[in-house]
Every structure is written in C-alpha cells, then in structure tokens.
Amino acid sequence: MAKRRCTKEGCYAPGDFCLELAGPLHEQCQFFEKAGTAEAPAETAKKSAASKSIPWTGEWLRPDQLDLLTHRGTPRIIGLIGSSGAGKTTYLAMLYSLLFNGTRIENWDFAGSYTLDGWELQAKTLQIQEDGTVRNPDATPSDKDFYSLYHLALRHDGFLHDILFADSSGEVFSKWADNVNDLTAENARWIYDNAHAFLLFVDCEAIIEQRGKARRDIVQLAEQVKRGLRGRPVVIVWSKADLAEQMRENIADAIKRSLSDIFPEAVSLEISNYSKSDSDQLCHINNICVAQTVFNQLANPQPLHIAPASIQTNDFFFLYRGSYGDK
Ligand SMILES: Nc1nc2c(ncn2[C@@H]2O[C@H](COP(=O)(O)OP(=O)(O)OP(=O)(O)O)[C@@H](O)[C@H]2O)c(=O)[nH]1
Ligand SMILES: [Mg+2]
Structure with a gap:
C-alpha cells in the first residue's frame, strides 16, 4: 500500500x-x-x-481530549512558563530522552504515556546528526488555540498518577504577562487557570544578551504568575545554565532577589541540555530533579498560610482563639 x-x-x-x-x-x-x-x-x-x-493518536493532547484520563482520576497539569526561546520545549525533549535512556525519577516509576509520538518527535531533535550538530525543537506555535499537553503516567507510592506537561509559546505568555485578558493569549490563560503547578523558566542567555530588559520581562511575568497563584507550587528553572557564568553578577543577583521576594518558598534549579560529561550535574541530574521536585510538591501539597481575617463580633464563640490566648 x-x-x-x-x-x-x-x-x-x-x-x-x-x-x-x-x-x-x-x-x-x-x-x-x-x-x-x-x-x-x-x-x-x-x-x-x-x-x-x-481515541488518541499518540500526538500531544488538547484540553478537549482530557476525558481520556479523567475516568481514572484527576490528571495533574504542570504549566511551563517562560519567555520565547527560554528552553521550555527542549527541557521536555531532554526529560523524555533521559527517561527513555533509563534514567529513573526516584519514587516515580514510568507507567506509560498517551503522547509517545509527541515526546518522540521532540526528543528526536536532540539526537546528534551526521554532522555532529543537534537540531533543537522548533519554536512552539503561538496561535491562541494551539495546545500541546505531554502525558506521563507514573507510579508513586503504589498509586498511578497522570501528569500532563502543558507547553506553550513564550510569545503568548509574554502577551499574557502584559495583559491577562489579551484575546490572542487564550491558551496561556487556560494553562494558568488549570495548571496545578508551574515551572517558571529564567533564560540565562536572554539575561546575558538583554540584561535590564530580560530582568524586567522575567519580573513582570513572575508577578503576573504570583497574582492568582492560590498556593500552587512554582519551581524556578534557570535554563541554559551552561552559560550562567557569563551573566552579569549584579543583574543575576537582582533577578534572584526579586524572585525570592515574589516566591519565597520556591525551589530554584539550574539546568542545561548541553552535557560536559556522562553524568553531568546540570543536564543529567538537574533536569530530572526539576521533574522530581514538582511531582513531589504535587503529591504533598503544602498547607496554605492564610491569616484569618479579624472578626468584628462580640460573640464569644467566634472570638475564642484556643487556650494559648489565656496566657
Ligand atoms: N546554551 C544553551 N542553549 C540552549 C539550551 N537548551 C536550549 N537551547 C537553545 O534555546 C533555543 C530555544 O529553545 P526552545 O526549547 O525551543 O525554547 P522555548 O522556550 O520552547 O521557545 P518557544 O517555543 O518559542 O516559547 C534552542 O533552539 C537552543 O538553541 C541549553 O541548555 N543551553
Ligand atoms: Mg517551545
């Protein structure tokens, strides 16, 4: 045929x-x-x-296909947020390549995927070509209704967890950071509203090349992510960290300070897709560590630290604050 x-x-x-x-x-x-x-x-x-x-093809999933998974539980969505070219899709390509080559995420065992073709397509771009170069993934399309949800089924503590990585174009998220109601940023809005956790990408290369502008863009995006966060976990991913030494120290420090003010409890990790040795810290270890950190945070949500509003009442029942108040 x-x-x-x-x-x-x-x-x-x-x-x-x-x-x-x-x-x-x-x-x-x-x-x-x-x-x-x-x-x-x-x-x-x-x-x-x-x-x-x-009903699935192995390609990336769209939100309207999630009933594939919902019959067996609530899939957890991890939103990848970062500027254009920050390395979000390459991170997914590398994560899959590492898992495919037998690297394990401690306590999270691979149990299948509905989007193997989607993962493969990106991972293939990282394979070394005959001329010794790698192609890298194409820029993620920026149209407002483009979605690419990458699925992993993982076994953790005896239970099956469906995890979806929601990739998107950095261009769309920059529009969303400018105006969350931007009509052309519908997919960014969907990811922000529906994700259970976020990977916030900070692009070392952009900081080297654009300095103050990169700092303003990163802080603006981070503040917008913080605004409606509702306690959802954020992991800060310093991507292209193979270039980190070339960042101006004062700008990198200013960004670190701003991010730790905005997300005081967030874990920060440096990653790179360019390994120097066989078990490279930035590539082989930290890429996996990013996934493990966010999976663990999803499995063990932190309690929300919400201060109770002061109650304007003379009712002793509502005013009671426990026996410590008597001392
Ligand atoms: N130096 C360095 N460059 C990298 C690394 N990872 C990716 N890149 C480069 O960054 C480019 C953009 O990476 P992508 O993964 O497409 O970035 P993205 O965030 O998905 O971009 P959009 O889809 O446009 O939002 C790649 O084509 C590579 O050239 C890295 O670890 N180190
Ligand atoms: Mg991309």
Missing part, C-alpha cells in the same frame, strides 16, 4: 512536523494527501473500529 504523504512542497509529514500547521497534527492538514491509500473494505472497517476504540 502506498504510504500517505504530504503534497505541500518542502513538507515531510508525517516523518517530520507538518509545515502548514507548524506541529505534529498532520492528519488535520489540508495538504496531507489522502490519495494512494485505497484499502480493502475489510481493512478500512477494521481501522475505523480501531479509531473508535482508540
């Missing part, structure tokens, strides 16, 4: 991203050729039965 292929010039879907839709959803593209796929009726019937019984 002839292999289905794309008619758009220069597009190699399904072997690569769909050029038209700038993603892996080539089946939905008008250029993706259906010709040459004539199948025996029995084969077609078998496939259509399969497509009804298997």
Whole structure:
C-alpha cells in the first residue's frame, strides 16, 4: 500500500512536523494527501473500529481530549512558563530522552504515556546528526488555540498518577504577562487557570544578551504568575545554565532577589541540555530533579498560610482563639 504523504512542497509529514500547521497534527492538514491509500473494505472497517476504540493518536493532547484520563482520576497539569526561546520545549525533549535512556525519577516509576509520538518527535531533535550538530525543537506555535499537553503516567507510592506537561509559546505568555485578558493569549490563560503547578523558566542567555530588559520581562511575568497563584507550587528553572557564568553578577543577583521576594518558598534549579560529561550535574541530574521536585510538591501539597481575617463580633464563640490566648 502506498504510504500517505504530504503534497505541500518542502513538507515531510508525517516523518517530520507538518509545515502548514507548524506541529505534529498532520492528519488535520489540508495538504496531507489522502490519495494512494485505497484499502480493502475489510481493512478500512477494521481501522475505523480501531479509531473508535482508540481515541488518541499518540500526538500531544488538547484540553478537549482530557476525558481520556479523567475516568481514572484527576490528571495533574504542570504549566511551563517562560519567555520565547527560554528552553521550555527542549527541557521536555531532554526529560523524555533521559527517561527513555533509563534514567529513573526516584519514587516515580514510568507507567506509560498517551503522547509517545509527541515526546518522540521532540526528543528526536536532540539526537546528534551526521554532522555532529543537534537540531533543537522548533519554536512552539503561538496561535491562541494551539495546545500541546505531554502525558506521563507514573507510579508513586503504589498509586498511578497522570501528569500532563502543558507547553506553550513564550510569545503568548509574554502577551499574557502584559495583559491577562489579551484575546490572542487564550491558551496561556487556560494553562494558568488549570495548571496545578508551574515551572517558571529564567533564560540565562536572554539575561546575558538583554540584561535590564530580560530582568524586567522575567519580573513582570513572575508577578503576573504570583497574582492568582492560590498556593500552587512554582519551581524556578534557570535554563541554559551552561552559560550562567557569563551573566552579569549584579543583574543575576537582582533577578534572584526579586524572585525570592515574589516566591519565597520556591525551589530554584539550574539546568542545561548541553552535557560536559556522562553524568553531568546540570543536564543529567538537574533536569530530572526539576521533574522530581514538582511531582513531589504535587503529591504533598503544602498547607496554605492564610491569616484569618479579624472578626468584628462580640460573640464569644467566634472570638475564642484556643487556650494559648489565656496566657
Ligand atoms: N546554551 C544553551 N542553549 C540552549 C539550551 N537548551 C536550549 N537551547 C537553545 O534555546 C533555543 C530555544 O529553545 P526552545 O526549547 O525551543 O525554547 P522555548 O522556550 O520552547 O521557545 P518557544 O517555543 O518559542 O516559547 C534552542 O533552539 C537552543 O538553541 C541549553 O541548555 N543551553
Ligand atoms: Mg517551545
């Protein structure tokens, strides 16, 4: 049977991203050729039965597909937030590559994924090409209705946990940071409203190149994330930390101070996707540590420290503060 292929010039879907839709959803593209796929009726019937019984394709999930998971519990969503080019998608590609190569996340055992094709597609970009270079993932599309949720089923303390990493374009999140009601930032709003935890990416390279502007952008984004956080955990991820030494000390310190004022309890970790040795701290250890930290925080939520509002009443029942108050 002839292999289905794309008619758009220069597009190699399904072997690569769909050029038209700038993603892996080539089946939905008008250029993706259906010709040459004539199948025996029995084969077609078998496939259509399969497509009804298997409602997923292995590609990234969208919010409207989450009922795939909700029948067995509430999936936990981790939102990746950071400026454009901060290394969010590369982080996911590296995380999957490490897991695929047998690295374990302590206490969190891989138990499957509905989005293996999506993970593979990104991880493939990190494989070394014949000329010794790596391609790196393409920029995540910035249209307001583009979603890419990467699924991992993990076994922790005897229970199955469904985790979804919500990736998005940094461009969209920058618009959201300027104006949370921006009509073109719908997906950023969905991620912010629905995520159970966040990875906030701080791009060392942007700090080297843009200095004060990068600081303002990072602080503005962080303050916007803080505004409606409702106690949800945030892990601060200093990405491209292989370049960290080139950051101006005063700017890096100012950013660290601002972030620790905004998120006093957040864990900060430095990561890099460029390893220097076989068990590189920034690459092999810290990339896994980011995932482990946020998973642990999701599994053991911290109590909210909310001060009780002062009650204006003369009723002794409401005014009672426990026996310590008597001393
Ligand atoms: N020096 C260095 N560069 C990196 C590293 N990781 C990624 N990069 C570079 O950063 C670029 C952008 O990375 P992406 O993962 O696409 O960034 P992103 O945050 O997903 O970007 P958007 O999708 O546009 O929001 C890559 O193409 C690489 O060139 C790293 O660890 N070190
Ligand atoms: Mg991206």
